[in-house]
Amino acid sequence: MKERIVLIIKKALQTLGYADSGAFGVSDPPDDSLGDYASNAALIVSKQVGKNPMAIAAELALRLTDFEGKEIFSKVQAVAPGFINFTLAPVFLIKELKTVLRQKNKYARANLGAGQKILVEYFQPNIAKPLHLGHLRTAIIGDALFKILNFTGFKVKSDTHLGDWGTQFGLLLAAYKLWGKPDAIAKDPINELNKLYVRINAESEKNPALREKGKAEFLKLEKGDEENRKLWQKFADWSWPEFKAVYKFLQIRPADNNWGESFYEDKMPAVVEKLKKQGLLISSEGAQIVDLSRFKLGVAVIIKSDGATTYLLRDLATFIYRKSLGFKRQLYVVDTRQSHSLAQTFKILECLGEITSPQEAVHVDFGYLSLPEGAMSTRRGTVIGPMELLRRAQEEVLKIIQQKNPDLQDKENIAWQVARGAIKYFDLVHNRKSDIVFRWEEALSFEGNAGPYLQYTHARAKSILRKKDDVDIPREPRFLFPEEWLLIRMMAKYSEVISETALTLYPHYLAEYLFLLAGKFNNFYQKIPVLKEKDNTLRASRLMLTAAAAQILKNGLELLGIEALEEM
RNA sequence: GUCUCUAUGGUUCAAUGGAUAGAACACAGGCCUCCGAAGCCUGGGAUGCAGGUUCGAUUCCUGCUAGGGACACCA
Numbered sequence: 001m002k003e004r005i006v007l008i009i010k011k012a013l014q015t016l017g018y019a020d021s022g023a024f025g026v027s028d029p030p031d032d033s034l035g036d037y038a039s040n041a042a043l044i045v046s047k048q049v050g051k052n053p054m055a056i057a058a059e060l061a062l063r064l065t066d067f068e069g070k071e072i073f074s075k076v077q078a079v080a081p082g083f084i085n086f087t088l089a090p091v092f093l094i095k096e097l098k099t100v101l102r103q104k105n106k107y108a109r110a111n112l113g114a115g116q117k118i119l120v121e122y123f124q125p126n127i128a129k130p131l132h133l134g135h136l137r138t139a140i141i142g143d144a145l146f147k148i149l150n151f152t153g154f155k156v157k158s159d160t161h162l163g164d165w166g167t168q169f170g171l172l173l174a175a176y177k178l179w180g181k182p183d184a185i186a187k188d189p190i191n192e193l194n195k196l197y198v199r200i201n202a203e204s205e206k207n208p209a210l211r212e213k214g215k216a217e218f219l220k221l222e223k224g225d226e227e228n229r230k231l232w233q234k235f236a237d238w239s240w241p242e243f244k245a246v247y248k249f250l251q252i253r254p255a256d257n258n259w260g261e262s263f264y265e266d267k268m269p270a271v272v273e274k275l276k277k278q279g280l281l282i283s284s285e286g287a288q289i290v291d292l293s294r295f296k297l298g299v300a301v302i303i304k305s306d307g308a309t310t311y312l313l314r315d316l317a318t319f320i321y322r323k324s325l326g327f328k329r330q331l332y333v334v335d336t337r338q339s340h341s342l343a344q345t346f347k348i349l350e351c352l353g354e355i356t357s358p359q360e361a362v363h364v365d366f367g368y369l370s371l372p373e374g375a376m377s378t379r380r381g382t383v384i385g386p387m388e389l390l391r392r393a394q395e396e397v398l399k400i401i402q403q404k405n406p407d408l409q410d411k412e413n414i415a416w417q418v419a420r421g422a423i424k425y426f427d428l429v430h431n432r433k434s435d436i437v438f439r440w441e442e443a444l445s446f447e448g449n450a451g452p453y454l455q456y457t458h459a460r461a462k463s464i465l466r467k468k469d470d471v472d473i474p475r476e477p478r479f480l481f482p483e484e485w486l487l488i489r490m491m492a493k494y495s496e497v498i499s500e501t502a503l504t505l506y507p508h509y510l511a512e513y514l515f516l517l518a519g520k521f522n523n524f525y526q527k528i529p530v531l532k533e534k535d536n537t538l539r540a541s542r543l544m545l546t547a548a549a550a551q552i553l554k555n556g557l558e559l560l561g562i563e564a565l566e567e568m
Numbered sequence: 569g570u571c572u573c574u575a576u577g578g579u580u581c582a583a584u585g586g587a588u589a590g591a592a593c594a595c596a597g598g599c600c601u602c603c604g605a606a607g608c609c610u611g612g613g614a615u616g617c618a619g620g621u622u623c624g625a626u627u628c629c630u631g632c633u634a635g636g637g638a639c640a641c642c643a
Contacts, residue, residue, distance in 0.1 A: 027582095027584065030586085030587055030589090030590090031587085031588085038586090038587085040585090040586065043586080043623080046623090047622095047623080066634075079587080080587085081623070081624080083586075083587065124643095156597065163643065165643090166642075167641085167642065167643085168642065168643070171642090201642095214634090215641090241578065261643085275629095284640080285640075285641085285642055286641085287640065289640065289641090296638075298571090298638095299640050301640040301641045302641095303641085304640090304641040305640095306641080308641085310640090310642095310643085311642075311643045312640095312643090314643095315643095336573070337637055338638085339572070339573085339637085339638070340571080340572080340637090340638045340639060341643080365573095367636090367637095368637090374579090400606070401606095404604090404605090404606065405604085405606090429581080429592095430581065430582090431581080431582075434572090434573095434581080435573090435636070436580080436581080439580075441593080442579090442580065444582095445592085445593070446606050447592085447606060447607090448591085448593060448606095449591065449592045449593085450592080450606090452606055453592095453606065453607090455606085456604080457606095457607085458636080459604075459606095460603085460604055460606095460607080462606060463603070465605055467603070500584090508582080512582070512591090514592090515591085515592090519591095521607065521609060523608075523609095525603080525604095525607080525608085526599095526608045526609085530603060531603045532603065546603095568604095568606080
């Protein structure tokens with residue numbers, strides 16, 4: 001719709017003889033009463049022409065009312081200091097509403113992606129290490145982006161980029177050989193292995209020889225040492241059940257590919273050759289590096305002084321490999337601490353000619369979660385795992401269901417769905433770049449701007465729809481109240497919100513929108529009877545509104561990875 | 569030290585350079601003989617400091633203060 005208005009304004013500008021700079025925008029006015037859209041076109045043009053903006057705005061408004069916007073707008077008004085406000089015509093809105101219902105969930109498929117192959121990398125768990133809330137964020141954001149991009153016509157695939165290679169495994173191998181107790185490990189593999197890892201990290205600070213031992217073990221692993229390979233495989237086998245549990249309990253779509261770092265083992269030499277050929281690789285302090293200081297990115301170690309490979313090298317191989325499969329864009333849903341490293345990776349790829357446009361590799365960064373008492377660290381024992389969080393949430397939800405809706409069927413399962421919704425929404429409603437402070441009371445809040453509010457709103461709407469007898473969409477719907485129109489106008493914005501979310505990769509735009517939409521629906525619900533309305537046309541019109549709202553809520557929630565419930 | 573991100577009511581967060589800075593939680597009131605009160609309505613209360621660009625700055629630029637993160641053999 002916004003694009004459409006921009007075009008309309010352009011046309012009007014042309015006929016009026018103003019140069020179109022293309023610099024103006026169309027946005028939402030600050031208040032519902034002002035209309036549906038607003039533009040600053042007159043303000044921008046006036047700057048170039050040196051004419052009073054109000055005069056231009058008035059001139060444009062008149063032109064738009066009588067000609068270009070005649071079919072779409074009921075009102076086009078110039079307002080000080082020179083804004084133009086547009087109000088959509090009821091006929092047009094009703095047409096939009098009917099389209100929503102007729103096209104079911106396909107109406108927002110803007111074909112934005114045009115079938116472009118795109119890869120989203122998210123949820124990068126590490127073998128032999130417990131998951132923490134950071135993994136929750138990448139999984140939730142990545143999953144939502146996957147669904148949104150898929151919905152808007154991209155051909156999307158996902159990849160985990162498992163952390164299963166590197167010196168850390170050397171350290172772990174060393175620790176395992178030194179202190180590992182097979183019995184304890186068999187019982188609780190991940191936590192026991194992590195204890196070993198934490199211990200060797202701590203002790204190697206005092207005793208550098210331990211660190212050297214770890215590096216030597218990794219080198220052996222890379223060279224194919226049989227014992228180390230076997231152990232490494234064991235670590236991986238122990239870790240998978242937990243990853244799978246997270247997919248299941250979180251209802252995250254399992255990744256299409258699990259190309260871990262080890263997957264690129266045989267693909268690294270070619271990259272090294274390439275770097276050499278282009279003269280990018282230089283020796284320094286015994287290591288092979290790429291000097292990026294002229295880009296203010298410091299120095300990137302490609303091969304360590306002991307001959308072992310680095311994460312960076314694997315990341316280079318990763319991009320090149322995926323690109324060779326035809327992915328036009330690769331999105332890295334990775335926390336913001338890796339900005340520097342990814343910037344180095346992208347810059348080297350650019351130097352190699354692998355990346356020709358910044359769109360090809362995008363760091364979809366997100367801030368990290370901290371607890372009110374301070375930042376969370378993997379090293380300390382006080383880390384909350386995703387599973388624990390989810391379990392606690394589910395228990396809380398169950399209590400509330402017992403209290404509010406004791407007759408509900410299948411309480412256990414619904415409690416999981418609500419708990420998941422609460423946690424996912426809490427994550428997604430925030431601008432992903434900002435660090436968020438994790439508070440139990442809020443993440444598990446069931447009131448206000450929270451997941452359960454949206455699920456509840458959907459359930460309310462569905463509750464009405466279950467009880468209705470007549471189904472027909474009235475040929476000429478009638479709406480008498482402002483609450484109805486506000487709801488319709490909000491729904492008309494859905495498809496552009498989807499596009500905006502897909503283009504910017506900010507899921508909180510969609511989350512925020514759904515919250516506003518739910519608010520409009522609840523206003524409508526509160527004030528205007530639907531089933532109790534005696535007049536057939538009015539009742540059918542309101543049922544139509546209810547159905548459309550439920551449909552958008554369901555669709556939007558599902559794009560965020562949140563289940564829309566019939567009852568709760 | 570260099571780079572980078574952040575600073576908005578009591579708290580947690582929004583705001584493509586636009587109009588009276590918007591919510592939620594908390595707090596104070598009100599609304600279930602009426603489609604689900606996990607809801608709705610009303611109220612108070614905020615842009616770290618100092619400059620600059622602009623018709624207009626929470627947003628862009630500079631400096632300062634405070635906090636986070638990253639800066640070659642961790643990933």
